[in-house]
Amino acid sequence: MGTDLHELLRSLRVWAPETTELPAFAPSAAPAEPLELFTEWFAQAVAAGQTEPHTMSLATADADGMPDVRIVMLHGADADGWVFATHAGSRKGGQLAARPYAALGFYWSAQGRQIRLRGPVTSGPPEEGQADLHARSTGALAAALTGHQSEVLGSTEELARASAAAWERARREPDAPVPSWTLYRLQPEEVEFFQGDAERRHVRLVYRRTQGGWTRELLWP
Ligand SMILES: Cc1cc2nc3c(=O)[nH]c(=O)nc-3n(C[C@H](O)[C@H](O)[C@H](O)COP(=O)(O)O)c2cc1C
Numbered sequence: 703m704g705t706d707l708h709e710l711l712r713s714l715r716v717w718a719p720e721t722t723e724l725p726a727f728a729p730s731a732a733p734a735e736p737l738e739l740f741t742e743w744f745a746q747a748v749a750a751g752q753t754e755p756h757t758m759s760l761a762t763a764d765a766d767g768m769p770d771v772r773i774v775m776l777h778g779a780d781a782d783g784w785v786f787a788t789h790a791g792s793r794k795g796g797q798l799a800a801r802p803y804a805a806l807g808f809y810w811s812a813q814g815r816q817i818r819l820r821g822p823v824t825s826g827p828p829e830e831g832q833a834d835l836h837a838r839s840t841g842a843l844a845a846a847l848t849g850h851q852s853e854v855l856g857s858t859e860e861l862a863r864a865s866a867a868a869w870e871r872a873r874r875e876p877d878a879p880v881p882s883w884t885l886y887r888l889q890p891e892e893v894e895f896f897q898g899d900a901e902r903r904h905v906r907l908v909y910r911r912t913q914g915g916w917t918r919e920l921l922w923p
Pocket residue numbers: 757770771772773774775776786787788789792793794795851852
């Protein structure tokens with residue numbers, strides 16, 4: 703018997719009290735800079751047992767303006783921006799070369815929190831991408847060495863062969879270069895923090911970059 707998708711969807715809720723503790727969020731006490739609040743919320747997501755809080759949606763658009771989205775990992779965030787890494791030759795790499803703007807989205811369901819960022823993206827110098835890759839796991843290096851990201855794959859056997867060779871090389875040569883592996887930095891123009899509320903009085907606090915700093919405003923939920 704097939705699954706009744708709509709019945710299943712109707713049976714589901716967000717922020718079930720058994721799994722979610724919706725913290726209070728007083729926007730008037732929020733710090734002047736979004737990075738500080740992001741860091742605070744990130745640490746709280748980890749402490750709340752949020753699974754994989756360092757994964758995020760990365761939205762880009764192609765040269766025609768057609769949007770695209772996928773999950774990537776956050777490699778860091780500082781005054782220079784939020785950092786992720788990928789192959790410059792991938793679909794997203796091509797889109798970022800054509801239109802160097804993106805949005806990032808985090809959803810931390812354990813606390814009913816969402817964070818959105820948007821702004822221009824720059825790619826870091828090659829040595830930065832290589833250093834980041836070589837500081838990561840053997841699996842990360844093997845995955846990067848496998849290469850061809852977003853190209854059409856002929857068969858799963860082809861992937862198994864390329865991956866086995868990449869793992870072998872990653873173990874033998876932990877500093878193996880992967881020239882296409884690139885660090886990208888999104889420098890946000892706007893950062894929104896969303897705190898879900900059981901009565902649906904969700905708090906939305908948006909930071910907008912100005913000449914010398916940031917403005918803060920509330921948005922209707
Ligand atoms: C949890 C998770 C983490 C991922 N992290 C990355 C990453 O950091 N970099 C990356 O290139 N792809 C990552 N991927 C794979 C991407 O989602 C995507 O499939 C791949 O980058 C190709 O995207 P594109 O065809 O739009 O370029 C991740 C996937 C998942 C599910």
